[in-house]
Every structure is written in structure tokens, then in C-alpha cells.
Amino acid sequence: MGYGIERIGGQGIWLSGAKIALDGMRAEAEWVCVSHAHADHVPRSRRLPVHATPATAALMRARGFTGPIEAIPFGQTFGSADLRITFFPAGHILGSALTLVESEAGRLLYTGDCRTPASPTSEGFDCPSHVDELITEATFSLPIYKWKPHADLAGQIATFARESLAAGAVPVFQAYNLGKAQEIMHILAQAGVPTAIHEAGFALCGIYESFGIPLGDYRKHEPGIIDGRALITPYPPNDGDPGRYRTAYVSGWAVLEKHRAASGADALIPLSDHLDFFELLALVERLGPRLTHITHTPNPDIVRHYLAARGLESRYLA
Amino acid sequence: MKAGFGEFCAACDRIRAARTDAAKRAAAEVFLSHADPATGALARALWTRGRPAPLSPAALAREACVWLGIPYDPVFKACREAVGNSAETVRLLAENLGCGGREQPDLPTVEAWLQELARCPDAKSRYVYLVSVWNRLPPREAYWFVRLTEAGGPRLGVAFEDDREAGTGVLQAVVLYTAGAEITLGVRAGEGFVPIGKTHAFPEAEAAAVRLRLKALQVDRFGPTSAYRPELVVEAEFGHLFRNTRTKAGWVLKSVRIRRILWESKPDSVADLATVEHLGRSRAHHSNQPS
Numbered sequence: 001m002g003y004g005i006e007r008i009g010g011q012g013i014w015l016s017g018a019k020i021a022l023d024g025m026r027a028e029a030e031w032v033c034v035s036h037a038h039a040d041h042v043p044r045s046r047r048l049p050v051h052a053t054p055a056t057a058a059l060m061r062a063r064g065f066t067g068p069i070e071a072i073p074f075g076q077t078f079g080s081a082d083l084r085i086t087f088f089p090a091g092h093i094l095g096s097a098l099t100l101v102e103s104e105a106g107r108l109l110y111t112g113d114c115r116t117p118a119s120p121t122s123e124g125f126d127c128p129s130h131v132d133e134l135i136t137e138a139t140f141s142l143p144i145y146k147w148k149p150h151a152d153l154a155g156q157i158a159t160f161a162r163e164s165l166a167a168g169a170v171p172v173f174q175a176y177n178l179g180k181a182q183e184i185m186h187i188l189a190q191a192g193v194p195t196a197i198h199e200a201g202f203a204l205c206g207i208y209e210s211f212g213i214p215l216g217d218y219r220k221h222e223p224g225i226i227d228g229r230a231l232i233t234p235y236p237p238n239d240g241d242p243g244r245y246r247t248a249y250v251s252g253w254a255v256l257e258k259h260r261a262a263s264g265a266d267a268l269i270p271l272s273d274h275l276d277f278f279e280l281l282a283l284v285e286r287l288g289p290r291l292t293h294i295t296h297t298p299n300p301d302i303v304r305h306y307l308a309a310r311g312l313e314s315r316y317l318a
Numbered sequence: 319m320k321a322g323f324g325e326f327c328a329a330c331d332r333i334r335a336a337r338t339d340a341a342k343r344a345a346a347e348v349f350l351s352h353a354d355p356a357t358g359a360l361a362r363a364l365w366t367r368g369r370p371a372p373l374s375p376a377a378l379a380r381e382a383c384v385w386l387g388i389p390y391d392p393v394f395k396a397c398r399e400a401v402g403n404s405a406e407t408v409r410l411l412a413e414n415l416g417c418g419g420r421e422q423p424d425l426p427t428v429e430a431w432l433q434e435l436a437r438c439p440d441a442k443s444r445y446v447y448l449v450s451v452w453n454r455l456p457p458r459e460a461y462w463f464v465r466l467t468e469a470g471g472p473r474l475g476v477a478f479e480d481d482r483e484a485g486t487g488v489l490q491a492v493v494l495y496t497a498g499a500e501i502t503l504g505v506r507a508g509e510g511f512v513p514i515g516k517t518h519a520f521p522e523a524e525a526a527a528v529r530l531r532l533k534a535l536q537v538d539r540f541g542p543t544s545a546y547r548p549e550l551v552v553e554a555e556f557g558h559l560f561r562n563t564r565t566k567a568g569w570v571l572k573s574v575r576i577r578r579i580l581w582e583s584k585p586d587s588v589a590d591l592a593t594v595e596h597l598g599r600s601r602a603h604h605s606n607q608p609s
Contacts (some may be wrong), residue, residue: 107446143388144397144407146414217395255410258402266337278414299400301392 003105005135005293006111006318011040013110013135013295015101018083022110022135031085035112036096037063037178052079053087055095055123058207059178068211074123091118091125093179094208098127101299106132108288113137113296115273116283117150121183121213127287130298133290135317139274140252143306146276147252153271155244157184157250158191160267161230164246165193172229173249174239175266177201179273180250181232184214188230189216196221198233236264252276281306284314321353323455326361327462333365333474337499339519339575342476350580351443357425364429366477366573368470368558372436372444373597376463381445382408385452386417409461412452413491418453470558470572475518477555477575487597489554489589490580491515492548493532503554503574505567506590509546511548515556524579537572551583559598567591569598 004016013023021029034052035041037059043050047067054061057069069177072078072087074097079085082104087097092113099110110132118125125282147153147250157173164171173184180246182200188195195216197205202220214302221231231237236247249265252272253314261270285306292307292314294300300316307314329349336342346365350358354469379398383390386408394407401407412418412537423431431451435598446493465472490501492511504511520528531550538545555571568591580587 142397142411143393143414144399144401256401257406258337261500264498267335299392299396302396305389305392 002015003101003108003133005108005133005317009044011296015108015318017039017102017105020085020101022084023112028248030119031079033085033087033110034060034114035090035110036093038093038113039063041112046099052083053095053097053210055158055207057095059095059250062204062207064177071118074126079298084213085229088126088128089118089123090114091116091122093119094122094182094211096122100128100131102267106290108133109138109220109289110135111283112248113139113274114283115275116279119179119273120150121179121186121208123211127283130196131287131289132283133291133293134287135295136280136284136295137274137278137298138294140272140276141280141294141297141303142298143277143302145252145255145272146278147272150271151254153269154190156195156267156269157187157271159250160246160248160269165228165230167246169246170226171245173230173232173250174236174251174263175232175234177234178204180271181234182213183271183273184232184250185218186213186270189214189218192216194218194229196225196229196231201234222240229256240265275301281310284312287314291315297299321349321361322422322424323459324422325349325352326364326425327426327459329361330365330462330465330472330474331458333476338445338478338522339475340522342474343435346476353425360425360429360566364425364466364471365474366557368468368560368572369436370559371469372438373448373464373466373467378408378448379404381449382411382452385449386411386415388415392544405461405464408452408464409457412457412460418457418460419450420456421454422459424453428463428466431463437465445533452528458538469560475573477573486555486557487551487559487601488553489593489597490551490583490587491554492585492588493535493546493550493552494548494595495543495545496532501576502570503576504588505594506546506585506588507567511588512566512591514567514569515554515567515574517574517576520552520576521578522576528579548585548588551580551585551588553578553580559594559601561598569594575605 006014008014008024014026019030021032025043032050034050037056046065049068049071054071057071066217074089075085077084077086084102086100090098091095092115101108116125161171175181177200185195199220247265248267248269249263250269250271254268254270295317304314322511332345333342336345383394408419436449444596494504495502499519502513535546536544555575555577556571560570562570
């Protein structure tokens, strides 16, 4: 008997053979596991009983999830007599988890979103040594995506902030409120640059700190107050005085020159929360699955082409 | 610091990233201040001039796939779709797959290569020559080499105050559209106006006043693009005037810079298509030839 893997609403995965919903919802599900607290991976119903890591649980609560959350630490197994579920740190954001499901049907790993080498503001990255089946995201699924070393990118962020401040401008980092924002704060804290963060991101910073991740000197951004801090916000400030801001677009997509015009940013800093193409291939090779299911990509054929060249069978989980 | 082709390409990257005319010029000046006079003059010419394009993006993509050792379909095709153009796709793939050479020629050597490429008798020999250049240069330098072969030059939007070489022309135009930083200028055609060229900045001293005026003239919006009543007249300086049968005007201005805003001028003082045609034909003997 297999796991009966299929896609459900939006980003979710349904294992009909094991009655497990991953990052999604089915009425007959016995377990609902949430890999991390980004909105596209949290089930639409906010009152559902779910399983998640302690940090993901805290972040989900802060973002308005009201259902019962069973907080399961990394490495601790739950499930039933013939079904074991374990979370491994995924390195994507704080709390993000790889989900390992073990049963008679074999060892199945679901990556959620992951990143290795891990984000310094996550719990690191760790995975089982071998799995039978792998369900993996492939957001950056083209060989044009290869990340620079993290130290280089952190250097770019610190330099951009310092140079902008020295020129009398406000450095603005355009980044998502959960994950990327805190990683930039962490990098700027090490560089000694104080920050102001958009209120939706501000609400999550305390959770990062309670899990032992220093974010330095920061406060909530109040429109109109400019006091030598770098600003971190998901969209550029629109207060009628664009001249005083210098904007950096911080995302894996910033590899592409076209985003310079599209984002209107002064600098493109390609720091990503995801695997690059080559890291993805290396991860699949390391796990050595009998079958890889590829999701979250418009270009599954390219990954499949390269996996096939390595003797790894794969399919697109459409 | 040396002022070789590597430094020239680094300057190209910085000019492209700069958002204002002044910042673009400043980035260019950093390179020019380290270059000897001959190299400096050559760099300015490469930044601002155009020449007939010897390469086609489609053929370039085909040759690049053979060179990079990847299939066109599915790999290169999907990559180019994400990137938007062949030259930059080749740059990223060459960097990531570890292709290309390590040579660091000086600028005159690269100019000689460009001329040698233009002299190749047929398409086949041009691409053989291009691959030999790809094998010698690192990916960034190889990318800018390709961009320098494009009609209209690398289109970095850098212009120099004292650049008054034979190729530079001037005409009056109106502002038709803006989209982000991009400004579309138009000339008269019968009762209406047609686009003639694009540029990226208004003179900095007048930018605020221009914004106010355009707000009053705005008649329509299409996503990021705003359309205006054709009443704001500008004096536009351009590096080249090319025949282009795929535009309504039939001609297109390249390396355009708005020199000043003609606040007092009426739209009927703007150049019409006959003037453009005359300008284009009279300039054809120098601006369309390789130098």
C-alpha cells in the first residue's frame, strides 16, 4: 500500500493512504501538519487542530490562528502504532520543518519550504540519511539560480545600509515580514546598524528573540519618523518623498536584472529563503529517494531532466 | 588601478544599476579617471554609439546551448523565459555552470575583436568567432562583449555633457507616456503624435516641476503606464536615429537624453515625421556605419 500522494487546495499535500494533510486540509484527515508559519502553508481554517514545531506554533498564534496546536519539538516522534511522524529543522525560517512520515508504506519526507545551508535565524538544517519517497518544493528550479555565499550577501546588506546612511538617505530593505525581515535585522544587528520594522513584522520579532535569535536594536516603524535607522518593510514607503529613501530588494528573484526596473530598487540583493537549483539537486541525491515528487514550480521539466541524468526518478505533483 | 576590459565591465554594471543621469555619469567617470586618454575615448564611444548588429538573439541562444552543453528545450528556453533575454541568460548559466575563460584583455584589444566579428563574411563564421571569445573571457566580460555588438550600443543611458560628436542630434518632442522611470517621447504625425524614442530621466533641476505638470496632463493609466495630453515639449538630444519599420513612426531615437524642458513651447513646434525622415536620411551616412 502506498501513501496516495495528491495536491489539495493551494499549497497543500494530502496523503490519502495515511490520512495526513500537509500544509492543507481534508475533512477526513487524522493529522494535519504545518511545516512553517508562512500564510501559503497554513491551512485556511484558523480553528483546525494541527501539529507544528513550537516556534511555528508561536508564530501561527501571533498571526491569528486560534485552533488547538500540538507543539512537537524537532526529533520527537508522534502518530500511532503503525504510523510515525517526525519533524526535522528545514532552515527556511524560524520553526520551519521537514516532515518525515514512516509506516509500512516506507519513509516519506515532505520538505515544505527548505534551505541548506540554513538561515542563521532558523534552527539549522538536518534531514534523515535516506528516504524512500521525497516531496520537495522547487521554487528556484532553473540553473540560472545559484546563491552567493551567505557571508557575501550579508556583507552586501551591511554595506548598503552603511553607505545609504552615510549619504544621508534612509536604507529601505524590501522584504517579507516573516523570515526575511528578521534575517536582515539579525545581519544588521551584527553590523551595528539599528532598524525600524513594519508593524506586522514587529509583532513577530519577540518570538524570534524568545527562541534565542538576537535582532539587535529595533523598534516599530512609525511613518514620518526618520532617525538614522534602516527600514525593513514588505513594500517601499509611499509618503511623497521618494528622494530620501534608498531601496534594496532582498529576494532570490533579485538574481534577475529585470527586477531592477520592476521593483524600482536601487540595489538587488539575491538573498533567498529557499534552495537554489544546485542545492536542490544535491539534497535529492543525498536523500536518494526511489521517487521524487516535485511541487511549487512552473518548470518541473528542468529539474526532472537533471535528476534523470543522475539516475533519479521523479514526477511532477501537479 | 588598471583600466582594462574587466574594469570597463564592472563600470557597465555600476552604470546600469545607477538610477539618475548624474549617478550614471559619476559611475562612468570612476572608470574614465583611471583610463589613459585613448582608452577613455574608446570607452565613451562604446557606451554611447551604435553599430549594425552582427548577431541575432535566436542564433546566439542556439550557439550558447552547444557551448554550455545544455539542451535548448527544456533548459535554455525556460531559463530565458525567466530572465527575459538571451545575453543575460548566457551570463548566468556560464557563471553557474563554470564556463568561460580567464583572459583580461585591455579595451583596445576588445574593440579589435568587435571589429573582427563585424568583418566575418557570413553568419557561420560570426558564431564560430563568438564562441572563441566566450572561451577566452569570464562570463561577465563575455556578456558585455555581446551587449556591445547590439544595435544602439549597450543602452546604458549614460551621456556626457561635452559629448558633441558628429553623431549627436537634437529635436523637439513631446512627452507621451511614462512607466516607472521610462519616458516615451513623441513627434507629430498628421493630427496626432507617435512615439519616437525612450529615455529615463528629466533634467534633475526641473524634475519636481515636471512631475507636477505631468500630473495635470495625465489622461489615462494602464498599470504602471501613464498617458498624457501631448503638451509638455522638451528638447531631446539623441545619439542615433535608426530606421525601424516596426514602429508607427518608422524611425527610432537611441541614446536619448532630455536636455531641457521648453515650458513656453506649444506642441505645434514639435518635429513632424517629415523632419525626422529628413534628419534620418541625412545622418544615415555616418551614424549607421561601424566606426
